[in-house]
Every structure is written in structure tokens, then in C-alpha cells.
Amino acid sequence: MPGFSQRLSRVQIAASVQMSIKARELRAAGKPVITLTTGEPNFDSPPHAIEAAHQAALRGDTKYPPQDGTRALKEAVQRKFRRDSGLDYALDEIAVSNGGKQCIFNAIMATVNAGDEVVIPVPAWVAYSQTTELCEGVPVLVGCSQNNGFKPRAEDIEAAITPRTKWLILNNPNNPTGACCSAGEIAEIAAVVRRHPHVWVMSDDMYEHLLFDDFRHATFAQVAPDLKDRTLTLSGVSKTYAMTGWRIGFAGGPKPLIRAMVVMQGQGTAGVSTVGQAAAVAALDGPRDGVDAQIEAYRRRRDLAVEMLNRARGITCHRPEGAFYVFPNVAGCLGKTTTGGRTLDTDEDVCLALLEESYVATVHGAAYHMSPYLRISTATADEDLQEGLSRIQIFCEGLQ
Amino acid sequence: MSLTAERLDRIQPSLTIAISTVARRMIAEGKNVISLSQGEPDFDTPRNIKDAAIRALEAGQTKYTDVSGTPELRKAVAEKFARDSGIDYKPEEIIISTGAKQALFNAMLATLNPEDEVIIPSPCWVSYPDIVTLADGKPVLVPCGQNNGFKLRAGDLEAAITPKTRWFMLNNPCNPTGAAYSAAELKPICEVLMRHPQIWVLTDDIYDKLAYGGFRPGTIVAVEPRLKDRTLTVHGVSKSYAMTGWRIGFAGGPVALIKAMDKLQSQSTSNANSIAQAAAVEALTGQQDTVEAMRKVFEQRRDLVVEMMNQAPGMNCSRPDGAFYVYPSIHGCIGKTSAGGRPIKDDEAFALALLAEEGVATVHGAAFCYPGYIRISYANATEDLREACIRIQRFCQGLH
Numbered sequence: 001m002p003g004f005s006q007r008l009s010r011v012q013i014a015a016s017v018q019m020s021i022k023a024r025e026l027r028a029a030g031k032p033v034i035t036l037t038t039g040e041p042n043f044d045s046p047p048h049a050i051e052a053a054h055q056a057a058l059r060g061d062t063k064y065p066p067q068d069g070t071r072a073l074k075e076a077v078q079r080k081f082r083r084d085s086g087l088d089y090a091l092d093e094i095a096v097s098n099g100g101k102q103c104i105f106n107a108i109m110a111t112v113n114a115g116d117e118v119v120i121p122v123p124a125w126v127a128y129s130q131t132t133e134l135c136e137g138v139p140v141l142v143g144c145s146q147n148n149g150f151k152p153r154a155e156d157i158e159a160a161i162t163p164r165t166k167w168l169i170l171n172n173p174n175n176p177t178g179a180c181c182s183a184g185e186i187a188e189i190a191a192v193v194r195r196h197p198h199v200w201v202m203s204d205d206m207y208e209h210l211l212f213d214d215f216r217h218a219t220f221a222q223v224a225p226d227l228k229d230r231t232l233t234l235s236g237v238s239k240t241y242a243m244t245g246w247r248i249g250f251a252g253g254p255k256p257l258i259r260a261m262v263v264m265q266g267q268g269t270a271g272v273s274t275v276g277q278a279a280a281v282a283a284l285d286g287p288r289d290g291v292d293a294q295i296e297a298y299r300r301r302r303d304l305a306v307e308m309l310n311r312a313r314g315i316t317c318h319r320p321e322g323a324f325y326v327f328p329n330v331a332g333c334l335g336k337t338t339t340g341g342r343t344l345d346t347d348e349d350v351c352l353a354l355l356e357e358s359y360v361a362t363v364h365g366a367a368y369h370m371s372p373y374l375r376i377s378t379a380t381a382d383e384d385l386q387e388g389l390s391r392i393q394i395f396c397e398g399l400q
Numbered sequence: 401m402s403l404t405a406e407r408l409d410r411i412q413p414s415l416t417i418a419i420s421t422v423a424r425r426m427i428a429e430g431k432n433v434i435s436l437s438q439g440e441p442d443f444d445t446p447r448n449i450k451d452a453a454i455r456a457l458e459a460g461q462t463k464y465t466d467v468s469g470t471p472e473l474r475k476a477v478a479e480k481f482a483r484d485s486g487i488d489y490k491p492e493e494i495i496i497s498t499g500a501k502q503a504l505f506n507a508m509l510a511t512l513n514p515e516d517e518v519i520i521p522s523p524c525w526v527s528y529p530d531i532v533t534l535a536d537g538k539p540v541l542v543p544c545g546q547n548n549g550f551k552l553r554a555g556d557l558e559a560a561i562t563p564k565t566r567w568f569m570l571n572n573p574c575n576p577t578g579a580a581y582s583a584a585e586l587k588p589i590c591e592v593l594m595r596h597p598q599i600w601v602l603t604d605d606i607y608d609k610l611a612y613g614g615f616r617p618g619t620i621v622a623v624e625p626r627l628k629d630r631t632l633t634v635h636g637v638s639k640s641y642a643m644t645g646w647r648i649g650f651a652g653g654p655v656a657l658i659k660a661m662d663k664l665q666s667q668s669t670s671n672a673n674s675i676a677q678a679a680a681v682e683a684l685t686g687q688q689d690t691v692e693a694m695r696k697v698f699e700q701r702r703d704l705v706v707e708m709m710n711q712a713p714g715m716n717c718s719r720p721d722g723a724f725y726v727y728p729s730i731h732g733c734i735g736k737t738s739a740g741g742r743p744i745k746d747d748e749a750f751a752l753a754l755l756a757e758e759g760v761a762t763v764h765g766a767a768f769c770y771p772g773y774i775r776i777s778y779a780n781a782t783e784d785l786r787e788a789c790i791r792i793q794r795f796c797q798g799l800h
Contacts, residue, residue: 001629001630001654001656001657002511002566002597002598002599002600002630003511004510004511004656004660005509005510005511005512005513005535006513007509008509008510008511008660008663008664011663011664011667012663013662013663013666014666014667017467017666038464040463040464044460044462045460045462050457050458050462053453053457053675054454054457057445057450057453057454057679058450058454060444060445061645062444062445062450062642062643062644062645062646063440063644063645064438064439064440064644064645065645097669098498098647098669098670098672098673099669099670101667101668101669101670102668102669105667105668105669109405109407109408109534110404110405110408111403111404111405111408112405113405113406113407116405127667130667131667131668134509134664134667135405135407242462243462244462244463244464245461245462245463245464245465245671245673245674245675246462246673246674246675247498247669247670247671247672247673247674256403256404257403260403260404260408263408263411264408264534267411267501267505267527267530267531267534268501268502268505268668268669269497269498269499269501269502269505269647269669270499270501270647271645271647272498272647272673273498273645273646273647273672273673273675273676274645274646275453275645275646275673275675275676276673276675276676
């Protein structure tokens, strides 16, 4: 067989996907697996979004869409940026993609040359570093420690910037920690970026609405309007509106960048599924009641998870501001042996032992560039979450 | 530091911008413009397919699917390949993408290293060389003359192969010429490929249901099963089922290649739209009467257009066996002046003058890497098509 490209060897299947596959295999073998790995809401898409898709199909909205998104969706995105963040983007400063992931992919593919550096505060979603490496760029990871609430410090970001830095990627609230920087904390980072005019900022706000206890979301371009002309603001409907399967993400940014991203997308996939775009318009313009109820459910589950994990022996769990993840520290479990006789040397060992002995699927922190932690998704029905957390407590109890 | 990456800068700006800009302006001014430039069926998606999408919506199929597609759709695609092409692919040898274009894009990113060569018969869809270029490869165009029905000669393929050749790409039937290869015509091409085991083979069969006059397009793996372990067979529902806007393409190939493509897709977009996948299952497994009805209409239109083009002075139009395009030569018009006083120095000048003076939008051959021709899409209402052909005849009669 002819061979493969070097770039391929730099890309891995995401650990969360691998764990989900393992969990599914165990379940197929009849094991009572509880899955706390998924990054998607356990709710249904809003009924008005479903109805809009239904109508779009019936009225024949089934032709090639413009590559940068339908006008109707771009206008809805424009309203959304204005309403939620006070940001004004012209229609040619907006692009619609197949998921937020493709916005990131397009932006990095369109701008990163071999050797260009991308500063990524970690823990972070692995797609940032993987896409950078795919483009022969260099991910520069900036550690965000638990004692700072997993948030980046401005001085650490400054120290990571070099003449080769192309991007700084911020993810607020963060996957996998749920941490979210306040407007004040973002302003400190903006002060650093202001001193380095060659650095672009990608603000991935995919989880922006999933915030608790009256924490208010702020995005980079809103906090630092003078830096808007080198900021890409990214969001989507997947997490807020439980629309993961529809694959609709979008971004606002300066016109030359958006144009370059659209060229990239024109080669990668062309436009985005028309029925999905129609549904996204309805979701963005529709009532917020369903979303608010979901946010309340995520808050309740976060509190449950943090409390139960902090009662598990060897685990300490930070209480995050948002998203639907918690990121407990499992340092206290390392060096011990499970009731099944496994020695736990790394967070990956903990994760595998939990799955194979207690049938609870989680993702290990190393997959997000920080050990020893686990990522636990609270986008799980309450009973399952409770059961999963109880099993983790019992698992920890059995360690010696 | 420049904003855009070198890989993006290597892509030529679209050659059709001048024409589409003028067409848009004329339409905005209220001029009567007939567009023969679109690459999509004018039919709406059949009702049974829409109904399947609506059932999926109501069943809440709005979650992430496997990156490579739902098991149902992969099974339907496997059955489709077995039924239509006589190729036996297992579900794990199949990937579902956001349009066939993404399958191509993934395959090239997964395999091409800098300077690797990809042989592409021309005229060709411009995305082939563009995607190769983006993936750091080098397109090697092999011209296929009208005197051979725009088809590749095995000897020309052999002559183009070098030690750097990594892929051979075939589009059968072809966009923009409609040229199609029977199994017997593919045989000598397969023989050449058998002698060069370092070459991957891509066959893009997306138009293969649109063949006329009893012609049956062949496909590489069916003709030479020994090429199966290095051939990617690309297909999709866009053209046969009038589903361009849904963005569902797929490919069958050896497991190692499919896995590599899956890895890339997991970083760039994840799964194709979940609702559209459900619609595609119905397209492939439901009643096929509408496909045949559309095919029959296309066949009548092809005959109409070929006849009328050959009555236009200076034009020479071959009768192709498939797709929904014809690719008439306009060599006899070059060097003349239009009735409106425009010099026709090349195919682009011809297309621009035809648009300005008669309100007929076409795409000039240079946009398919093969100048001296225009592409006419007959995926248009028959009355409009007839009117457009009358205008083209009048335009040609006015040349002096």
C-alpha cells in the first residue's frame, strides 16, 4: 500500500473519543457502564429549531448554500454578537462553519506556517494543539494551575510570547476545567497582547452561556475593542442549544481573516448543511427559557459533582464557574493499588481502572495537557451522574 | 508577519469571480439572466428523503454521531457500492463526510508530503488541483483532448508517472465535460496503474447515476479488484438525489486509509450533520424512481443543448455520456468581435460578452484548467435552457 503523510503522524484520535469507544464496547458486552466522557448536552434540541429545520426541508432549502453561511444565519449571528457581547460585526466579518471545530481548523490552516507558534493556556481542549501541529505550527503550552482556578496569568502569557507567536487561544469557559476568566482578568491579558502587535487572539466562547451563580461572560474583543481587528470571536449552537449533531459553529473577525477562513473552507467542505443553518437561525433568535432551565440543571450537577468528589478519598475538586465539566485532581490516588490489583501511576491508569473495575468512563487529564486529573462531564442525567460519582467514591475507598 | 499562511497563498484566486460579479450585478439591476453556470440539479430533494429527515428530527437524532458517520448510513453506503458498482466494502471501510469534497480533502491531507505529485486529467474540477496544492502536493495535469472525447489515454497516463507520483485522480463521469469511461475503457488505465504499486488511486464517481443512452460508467475497483487495496472510491448523494445543500459525501477504501481520513476529520469538523445523514440513508435505501425520472429529463436536455450548440456558428459541442454538463469548443469564435463591439480574445472574454450582451451566464474553460471552451450546465428548467441556447446562437451569429 502506498504510504501516508508526515502530518498524519502528528494527529491523534481524541482521548475522549477513544474512551467513549471503550465504554461502548464494554456496554455492548453487557456491562453497566456510566459514561461521563461526552462533551454534549443530554437535552434535546429546542422544538423551534427542529420546526425551522422541518420547514426548511419542506420549502426546498436544499441547494448549495453560500460557502460563508446563509444570509439569514449570518444576520442572526450578527444580532447574537451584538446582543450577548455588544460586538458589531459586518456580514462580511462573519463566517459559518461545520461546528466551532471547523472555525478553529480554518483559522489555523489559513494562517499558521511551519514553525509559527500558538500560545495555548492549558488544560485545554486538544483540538487547538492538534490542529496547530497538523499545520506544522508549534503549540506553546502555558500551565494554568488549580490554585489559580485553572485560569491563565497575564505574566505567564507574556513570558510565552516570542517573535514567532501567531496566535493566543483563550477558551472561556474552558473545556475541560469549566474555569472562566472575568472581564478584569481578560483585561490583564489584553494589556499583554496590546504590547505585542503581531499576536492574534482567538476567543473560543463555545460555552459562553453555561455560567453559574450570576457570573457574567465577557469576551476578548468586548473587553479590548482596540484589539478587535486582530481577534477572532468564536461560538456556536452546539453546547448552548443542545445541537451538537447539527454541526453549526460561527466566528466573527476582521474581514481579511474571515475571507482567508472561507477560502480554506471552500476547499475543505464548502458550505454548511442548509437545514442545520435554518435550525440555528431559530435557535439564536428564539426564546431562552429552555436554555435557562438547562443552565440550572448544569449548576445543580456541578454542585453535586464537586461535593461528592471532594468526599472521595484522594481527590480534590475545584468548583468551576461554568461549562459542564469538573476537573478533579487525583494526585492522592497515585502510587496506590486498586481492589482489582492495578497499580495507579498516572491519571490514565486511574481512568482505565475506573472504567474496567467500576464501569465509569471519564477522560484523563493528560489528554488536556495537565496531569494528574480527570475530566468529568456533567452533561449526564442526574441519576447516572449520582451513580457514577458514588462508584468513584467506592473505587477511591478501595485504594490502598 | 503576513496574516495568511503560505499554503493558502499558493491557491489561485477563483477564476470565476469576474463573471459571477457581473452576473450578480445584472440580476440586482433587474436584468433577465439565465444561469447555466451552476453545478447542482435544479430539482428539489425528493419528498421521501425530506420525510426521513423530518422523522429523524422528531426522533431527536440531534447528537454527535461517530466521526465517520452513523452505522445505518455506513451500512447503506456499503449496500449501495455492492448494488451499483459491484464493490464489496465493509462498514469500517467507509467514511461519511461533509460533502464528497471533504473526503477528497481528507485523503490528500492524510497522504501527501511536500513535492508529491498527483496526476489529474484535465479539463477538471478546479478543486482537485487546489486541494492538492493546499496539502503541499503538486498537481500534474494531463490534457485530454476533445478529439478523444475529453478522455485520458492510457499512454498519456503512463508518460506522466514519475517516482514522485503519489495519486491518480479520475472523475467519472467528469465535471466539466460530462465525459464518462466504460469498464472496457478503464481496463487499459488499470493496467498502467497495476505496474506502479506506489500510486494511490482516487475515483470520484459522484455523477455515475447520471448517464445517458444506455451508457454504464465503470469504476476502477470493479474493473481491477487487485487495485482495491489502494483505491478510494468517492461518492455522495448531492448530484443523484438533488441533495447538494445537505452536504453528505462518502468514500470506500482500505481500512488504513479510511482510519487516517477519520483521524483528520475528527480534528477538522467531526461528523457530518446528523439529520442529513438520516436523509441520506433514505436516499440510498428508499425508492429510486425519482432518480430515474430526473435522469430522463437530463438526457432530453443534454440532447437539446448539444444540438442547439452545434447550430451556433463557431461552436463545436461533443455529446457526452454523463453528468449534467456539456463543454463546447469556442475556438471558432476567438479573434472575432461581438455584436456589442467586444473583442473575443479568449474563452473568458467570450463568457463575459455573452453574459453582458445576452444575459447568459456560463463558466469559461480556463476555470477548469482547459481554455478554449465554455462549460454549460443543463441542470436548469428546460424552457430556460432552450431560451438560453437561442441567445447563445444569436450571440454567435453576431460575431464578426
